[in-house]
Amino acid sequence: MYREPIARRIRKANEQIKSTRTMLKMPDAIGVLFLAQDGDYSIGPDAILNLAARCLKGNRFGGIDDVICFNMLPATLPNDQLGYMFWIHSCRDSKRATPGVLLDSLNKAWQSEIEAIVGKMIAPPRPINWQNLIYRKVRPPI
Numbered sequence: 001m002y003r004e005p006i007a008r009r010i011r012k013a014n015e016q017i018k019s020t021r022t023m024l025k026m027p028d029a030i031g032v033l034f035l036a037q038d039g040d041y042s043i044g045p046d047a048i049l050n051l052a053a054r055c056l057k058g059n060r061f062g063g064i065d066d067v068i069c070f071n072m073l074p075a076t077l078p079n080d081q082l083g084y085m086f087w088i089h090s091c092r093d094s095k096r097a098t099p100g101v102l103l104d105s106l107n108k109a110w111q112s113e114i115e116a117i118v119g120k121m122i123a124p125p126r127p128i129n130w131q132n133l134i135y136r137k138v139r140p141p142i
Helices: 003-024 045-055 100-118
Strands: 032-037 066-071 075-077 080-084 087-091
Touching (some): 032 045, 045 087, 066 100
Antiparallel strands (some): 066 087, 075 080
């Protein structure tokens, strides 16, 4: 039920990454897939990453080297009203990984953008049962 919509997005992203490499004449550039959990919150980020990993198995979608899964809306835990955000990175091949300094920079920039809209958010405690996250519906200011 969930696999095909994710596979469709991965297929589209893979083609975009490959065409961008060709256009920029950078055939060895690292391809990063960003999976924003921005609509269907009935499954957690662990399930999204698991489905993405199954789609990326073997040599399928060879343009994608790294995957980053993150949320667009604050998440809470039962009996806890703190706003949590997640930014989960997964690498297909450590020899072709996105540099850590770039990942950290992107994470901080995204956190600043989302906090400007919804207020301060924090990383969830570890270990966490991702299935317990509840997402608040927040409308960005116009």
